[in-house]
Amino acid sequence: xxxxxxxxxxxxxxxxxxxIGHVGEALFYYLAAVAVxxxxxxxxxxxxxxxxxxxxxxxxxxxxxxxxxxAAKLVASNEKQFDRDLYAGLMHTFILWGFLSLxxxxxxxxxxxxxxTLVLGQPSFFVGDFYLAYSFVADAMGLLFVVGVGMAIxxxxxxxxxxxxxxxxxxxxxxxxxxxxxxGVGGYLTEGVRILGTSATRDVSFETVSFVGWFVKDVLQAAxxxxxxxxxxxxxxxWSHALLAxxxxxxxxxxKPFHMLSSYANLVTRDEDAGKRLPRVPEDASPEEIGxxxxxxxxxxxxxxxxxxxxxxxxxxxxPAKAAGRPLDPRDVILDLKAYRExxxxxxxxxxxxxxxxxxxxxxxxxxxxxMSCMACMDACPVxxxxxxxxxxxxxxxxxxxxxxxxxEEAVMNVFQKGxxxxxxxxxxxxxxxxxxxxxxxxxxxxxxxxxxxxxxxxYDERNQHVARSLARxxxxxxxxxxxxxxxxxxxxxxxxxxxxxxxxxxxxxxNIEAFQSxxxxxxxxxxxxxxxxxxxxxxxxxxxxGDSVYHYTQVVENLVNDGALGLTGTELNDTVTYHDPCHLGxxxxxxxxxxxxxxxxxxxxxxxxxxxxxxxxxxxxxxxLWMDFDEETKPSEERIREALEDTDAGPDVDRFVVACPMxxxxxxxxxxxxxxxxxxxxxDVTELLVEAIDAKEK
Amino acid sequence: xxxxxxxxxxxxxxxxxxxxxTEIEETYLxxxxxxxxxxxxxxxVQLAEAGDDVEVVAVTIGPERSEETIRMALAxxxxxxxxxxxxxxxxxxxxxxxxxxxxxGAVVEEEDPDIVLSGVQAxxxxxxxxxxxxxxxxxxxxxxxxxxxxxxxxxDEGVASVRRELEGGIEELTDVELPAVLxxxxxxxxxxxxxxxxxxxxxxxxxxxxxxxxxxVGADDVASSLDVTAMYEPETESDAQYLEGDAGEQAAKLAxxxxxxxxxxx
Numbered sequence: 001x002x003x004x005x006x007x008x009x010x011x012x013x014x015x016x017x018x019x020i021g022h023v024g025e026a027l028f029y030y031l032a033a034v035a036v037x038x039x040x041x042x043x044x045x046x047x048x049x050x051x052x053x054x055x056x057x058x059x060x061x062x063x064x065x066x067x068x069x070x071a072a073k074l075v076a077s078n079e080k081q082f083d084r085d086l087y088a089g090l091m092h093t094f095i096l097w098g099f100l101s102l103x104x105x106x107x108x109x110x111x112x113x114x115x116x117t118l119v120l121g122q123p124s125f126f127v128g129d130f131y132l133a134y135s136f137v138a139d140a141m142g143l144l145f146v147v148g149v150g151m152a153i154x155x156x157x158x159x160x161x162x163x164x165x166x167x168x169x170x171x172x173x174x175x176x177x178x179x180x181x182x183x184g185v186g187g188y189l190t191e192g193v194r195i196l197g198t199s200a201t202r203d204v205s206f207e208t209v210s211f212v213g214w215f216v217k218d219v220l221q222a223a224x225x226x227x228x229x230x231x232x233x234x235x236x237x238x239w240s241h242a243l244l245a246x247x248x249x250x251x252x253x254x255x256k257p258f259h260m261l262s263s264y265a266n267l268v269t270r271d272e273d274a275g276k277r278l279p280r281v282p283e284d285a286s287p288e289e290i291g292x293x294x295x296x297x298x299x300x301x302x303x304x305x306x307x308x309x310x311x312x313x314x315x316x317x318x319x320p321a322k323a324a325g326r327p328l329d330p331r332d333v334i335l336d337l338k339a340y341r342e343x344x345x346x347x348x349x350x351x352x353x354x355x356x357x358x359x360x361x362x363x364x365x366x367x368x369x370x371x372m373s374c375m376a377c378m379d380a381c382p383v384x385x386x387x388x389x390x391x392x393x394x395x396x397x398x399x400x401x402x403x404x405x406x407x408x409e410e411a412v413m414n415v416f417q418k419g420x421x422x423x424x425x426x427x428x429x430x431x432x433x434x435x436x437x438x439x440x441x442x443x444x445x446x447x448x449x450x451x452x453x454x455x456x457x458x459x460y461d462e463r464n465q466h467v468a469r470s471l472a473r474x475x476x477x478x479x480x481x482x483x484x485x486x487x488x489x490x491x492x493x494x495x496x497x498x499x500x501x502x503x504x505x506x507x508x509x510x511x512n513i514e515a516f517q518s519x520x521x522x523x524x525x526x527x528x529x530x531x532x533x534x535x536x537x538x539x540x541x542x543x544x545x546x547g548d549s550v551y552h553y554t555q556v557v558e559n560l561v562n563d564g565a566l567g568l569t570g571t572e573l574n575d576t577v578t579y580h581d582p583c584h585l586g587x588x589x590x591x592x593x594x595x596x597x598x599x600x601x602x603x604x605x606x607x608x609x610x611x612x613x614x615x616x617x618x619x620x621x622x623x624x625x626l627w628m629d630f631d632e633e634t635k636p637s638e639e640r641i642r643e644a645l646e647d648t649d650a651g652p653d654v655d656r657f658v659v660a661c662p663m664x665x666x667x668x669x670x671x672x673x674x675x676x677x678x679x680x681x682x683x684x685d686v687t688e689l690l691v692e693a694i695d696a697k698e699k
Numbered sequence: 700x701x702x703x704x705x706x707x708x709x710x711x712x713x714x715x716x717x718x719x720x721t722e723i724e725e726t727y728l729x730x731x732x733x734x735x736x737x738x739x740x741x742x743x744v745q746l747a748e749a750g751d752d753v754e755v756v757a758v759t760i761g762p763e764r765s766e767e768t769i770r771m772a773l774a775x776x777x778x779x780x781x782x783x784x785x786x787x788x789x790x791x792x793x794x795x796x797x798x799x800x801x802x803x804g805a806v807v808e809e810e811d812p813d814i815v816l817s818g819v820q821a822x823x824x825x826x827x828x829x830x831x832x833x834x835x836x837x838x839x840x841x842x843x844x845x846x847x848x849x850x851x852x853x854x855d856e857g858v859a860s861v862r863r864e865l866e867g868g869i870e871e872l873t874d875v876e877l878p879a880v881l882x883x884x885x886x887x888x889x890x891x892x893x894x895x896x897x898x899x900x901x902x903x904x905x906x907x908x909x910x911x912x913x914x915x916v917g918a919d920d921v922a923s924s925l926d927v928t929a930m931y932e933p934e935t936e937s938d939a940q941y942l943e944g945d946a947g948e949q950a951a952k953l954a955x956x957x958x959x960x961x962x963x964x965x
Contacts, residue, residue, distance in 0.1 A: 287897045402891025409892050425713055503895025
């Protein structure tokens with residue numbers, strides 16, 4: 001008789017399949033096989049669906065071992081869960097590591113029973129010190145697991161934590177968390193009943209290493225349960241636990257537990273440039289073929305994105321469009337697409353348009369128009385779902401099917417006809433230089449170190465013209481070799497691309513590249529982070545080779561300041577200011593410090609808003625927002641100025657709201673007026689602050 | 700069914716412009732599809748989308764440059780286009796309505812459409828008469844300033860059931876027998892956006908250039924009865940006066956001003 005069939009006094013181990021009998025054991029193995037088969041079939045089905053998806057334009061499986069390793073590190077560290085939310089980070093860490101430990105523990109036991117002793121005929125190693133250590137670790141990690149699940153339950157049901165609840169919250173969410181809880185608690189109950197039951201026939205004092213199970217045994221004893229009653233009840237307790245575990249295994253691919261595989265796969269196949277570099281459309285694609293019309297038009301990675309979503313709601317809670325009351329909830333868009341696909345597969349939904357105006361489509365046109373392409377959702381997503389890429393592709397569908405928003409259409413037509421969003425003639429583009437008492441060099445006629453791409457707003461918008469003149473003064477003051485393109489500059493196309501007008505984007509990109517190439521320059525410097533983004537990350541798709549030598553002006557100016565080219569002592573100004581990270585400079589391209597360095601070099605006190613750096617809150621102008629009118633509860637710009645005046649350390653003593661983006665300037669000048677903040681705060685660009693410091697120095 | 704849409708490339712003037720002689724200098728002009736025609740094109744394309752086998756033909760009178768504009772109509776869904784041009788037309792300083800109706804009439808004779816959609820007016824010369832004059836020339840029924848059209852009735856019964864906007868906020872519902880010319884008012888629909896990819900794809904659609912000879916119109920027939928005698932920018936005069944005081948005082952002062960200016964009697 002194999003040793004594991006019987007509990008022998010004096011041998012420290014535990015009886016497996018105690019009181020279950022041969023038939024019961026065979027039944028268990030049979031059910032386990034069935035559960036695993038159901039699991040495998042479900043996983044196969046899911047991945048077969050992805051395999052049917054359209055090709056993804058990005059290479060996502062190259063260097064697979066490194067990808068697997070990076071994804072494993074992300075999962076193991078839970079760093080994305082800790083981001084902005086310590087509680088959720090701890091919760092997920094406890095559950096993940098608890099779950100993995102129990103999985104490993106069960107696997108070790110399986111190896112000992114079925115492989116080591118049964119197949120290889122070796123004496124069991126599940127005894128003595130090994131057993132004691134195993135029991136202790138498993139009990140400790142199991143406790144961690146139960147605590148983690150308890151934290152999840154507390155937050156979901158007791159606190160009713162806002163972002164966890166949404167349109168797509170359903171029974172599967174309840175089932176998932178309660179199943180895990182019952183599995184954890186049920187494991188200890190089984191253990192406690194077994195210890196108590198076996199105490200009738202042997203000395204169980206060594207089982208104190210299973211401290212939680214021992215505690216359960218004590219509680220049962222105190223409640224008057226005798227060892228005999230425990231032994232009698234054991235098969236029932238054991239079978240409930242076993243059946244629940246097997247049912248859980250079988251259900252993994254069919255509901256929320258699948259995120260253990262899909263979210264991991266999503267991290268493995270992620271694209272670190274997603275969002276900041278949008279995919280091209282094939283050159284020969286006709287309007288009908290651009291953007292998703294059917295669910296089949298989504299790429300395999302996008303289908304995986306939909307399945308990777310755990311409904312955590314981090315994207316929606318970070319979304320400025322949602323905060324402002326625009327009809328966009330990024331989580332719902334992703335889950336609406338998933339629900340539509342599953343509905344079609346199950347045959348209980350009719351085929352409709354993916355995106356259209358009129359309310360019958362899966363996603364409404366207004367929802368997509370609301371997106372500011374600020375990437376807050378993608379930054380917040382713990383499983384790297386690429387919302388912005390999908391949203392842009394849906395914008396492309398709207399554009400190609402003629403359903404572009406009217407206000408956007410006006411700006412876009414202006415770019416098509418005049419090369420700028422204002423609809424002003426190109427000969428007026430350099431008019432901003434008229435008020436300067438020096439000539440701005442023409443980069444078309446002389447070779448320069450910095451080719452300065454001024455941009456639409458600094459060229460045509462009165463408020464931003466002041467910023468352009470300030471920057472010109474800084475360049476002059478520092479003796480920089482620079483020049484501009486005068487009439488040959490055109491809209492950079494970054495936002496044209498993000499509202500989905502890819503054809504026009506291609507046109508301006510090609511023409512701008514041609515204009516660059518006709519000049520002799522070393523680097524390109526941009527006033528606008530939007531230009532900086534598209535030149536450095538996207539123009540490469542159209543043959544531009546100098547993406548690495550494109551800079552935002554704050555980066556160039558930071559060097560000038562550090563080199564002492566402006567002769568500042570750092571005592572010139574003494575205001576208190578706060579700095580707003582533009583999405584396209586910060587979150588998109590990771591430049592957080594250069595503008596701060598420049599701001600500090602003027603002598604001002606820099607006070608941070610709570611949402612700073614990668615958590616910056618969009619001004620509302622991105623993704624075409626600048627050209628549209630929305631019915632907003634509180635405009636994002638107003639909310640942000642409120643944050644500057646209320647949530648900073650200096651609070652109302654903050655004198656200036658410093659920006660580094662012309663679009664932000666326009667949005668905040670507007671929000672300052674409509675929000676009634678005109679007397680409270682000034683909007684200043686980094687360069688304007690610098691020019692003031694230079695002037696102060698000269699006095 | 701065949702739908703003919705007349706479209707015009709109109710000039711738009713920049714904010715600060717200069718006049719030389721009887722013309723605005725070319726530097727200050729931009730060209731665009733006439734706003735009203737944009738709605739006419741949309742209405743035609745919606746007819747084509749609702750019906751089987753509906754052909755939409757866009758027709759314009761204009762120089763080669765205007766192909767850029769007519770291509771917008773093709774990108775929005777017109778099947779092909781006809782562009783009427785001739786040296787004899789180029790020599791005319793300002794085409795009058797009669798001549799336009801003559802030229803477009805010749806195209807109508809050739810194409811034999813069931814329905815012609817034109818814009819109410821063009822936003823450069825604002826004559827607002829071409830549609831009706833064309834109906835008169837070709838002997839079609841007509842309806843002007845149409846702000847609603849029953850697409851199904853056109854397709855199923857061959858009747859244009861329209862709503863027309865009249866003066867004083869009165870609206871008229873009329874059934875017009877086809878063939879007919881309808882002058883389309885803005886707001887009748889929401890014109891679709893023509894994407895750049897769409898415009899590029901429309902390059903492959905046909906634009907048939909017709910000369911006077913092709914249309915069987917004599918050079919004398921295009922002699923315009925209109926001459927531009929002068930062009931000037933009217934002086935804008937404005938005078939603002941702020942009336943101080945509370946509401947009662949302001950009202951009293953306003954009454955004085957109105958009496959003084961003779962707006963109201965003593």
